[in-house]
Amino acid sequence: MGLMAKIDQEDQSKAQLRANEILYSAMQLFADEGYHAVSTRKIAAKAGVSEGTLFNHFGAKQGLMRALLESIYGELKENASEILKNELATKPRLQALALNHIRVMSRDNALFMRLIQSYMNVDISGYTNIAGSVLHEMNLSYAWVFDFAVKEGIERGEIRQDINISALRDLFFGGLEYGSRSMFLHNAFNECETRVASLIEPLWLSMQVGQVMDQAEPRLTEACQRLEDVALRLESLQSK
Amino acid sequence: MGLMAKIDQEDQSKAQLRANEILYSAMQLFADEGYHAVSTRKIAAKAGVSEGTLFNHFGAKQGLMRALLESIYGELKENASEILKNELATKPRLQALALNHIRVMSRDNALFMRLIQSYMNVDISGYTNIAGSVLHEMNLSYAWVFDFAVKEGIERGEIRQDINISALRDLFFGGLEYGSRSMFLHNAFNECETRVASLIEPLWLSMQVGQVMDQAEPRLTEACQRLEDVALRLESLQSK
């Protein structure tokens, strides 16, 4: 469930509602102006609370970012499990997962870049170490959907068995992030589908390439054999 | 040339030497404690100058980061052109480029994460917009080495012609960054070569897969030719 929806809900304590209001204000400001450009005072003012309240709820400015990133990962994971439920073939599954990833990323790219930093535990002290490990766990459990889809693809015989899953995972998510970064730089958000397709294609090919050979070879041999048989029959027909 | 070397040089003005001393102090502190954890005061103290001098030379704290990132990119580019000069076959070229990239990245990962942020123009105002575009240019001119190697591979017939270079580029650099991030998290720096190899393999396979068809094609052509020959003979037989 998105942040927007949470604010309108009534079945939560006033404290939770306050927290969500603050978080929503922070999200808007971060998205518009960037993390460092927005002061805690400004966030508190926009949410209509005092600065102290903000710190009571989130401990530190980084706490806001952590909560937002958890919310984004939650969305990513929800969408992903929906995709795995609805799409059954492996290739469209991977394409849908990629499209979901790239869309959420390009929408919240400022937050996502911040995520990478938190994720790396770089430039961060004390408090955020916890956040770092939480995010790491979230990232792992999200990246797991790729592994799941690929493994099921192998079981079904859609993908050859001797692939290196972790390498393909790195290429998949890394390629998506790198690609969406350049998409962001060129303001080419309309190319999402095309880019995703051309990104998946090489990976899909490499997952199948063994099968292309394996499947093509007997068929080619068979076809050649049949043609040659026909040729022989025809030749013997002529010689009579 | 590395920063370390620059400090010992004598064929540069006192001003340049000062700047390099400050930059070197900043690099060490950033690497040890992270960008945000280090104050300009601390950098100035380590370099043995006043805080004002630092700002005279680099304009802002971000200016230090910009200069450092330019130096890293410079190293990446130097190594890359060296690789292109020494290695002639395409696959080892790509592997060497990847290894160089991953090694420099894992050494300076804190700086590199900061680079990504600068590169994105996220969280950054005024001054760093310039830095952003400079870095963008550097990134483009560096990423060009991949395109060069691949294009030359196509010319030589090592790689099929109908590949999508930009998609492969995204997968290459994205996969490397994502992979080195997880390598960093698991402190598995000794696996560099293995990881690079398994990352390149799927890409290389997908660049070549068209050649599987190329191998099949002559056999099909031959078979068809034989059948057509027979057909011709039969036609001439019938007409008699």
Place this chain on the structure above:
DNA sequence: AATATAATTTAAGTGTCACTCATTTTTTAT
């Protein structure tokens, strides 16, 4: 060598920042 001019360095500011804490206000339990 003396002087004028330019470039560089300095250190004492300045406003803003994330964050704290004693106090007040609101909510919950009795």
Place this chain on the structure above:
DNA sequence: ATAAAAAATGAGTGACACTTAAATTATATT
């Protein structure tokens, strides 16, 4: 209605990146 607990407040704090006017050093000219 009252006591106890929880939450909200806003003035206050040190640290921060960055500025600026004055002092120092380097360079050019006579």
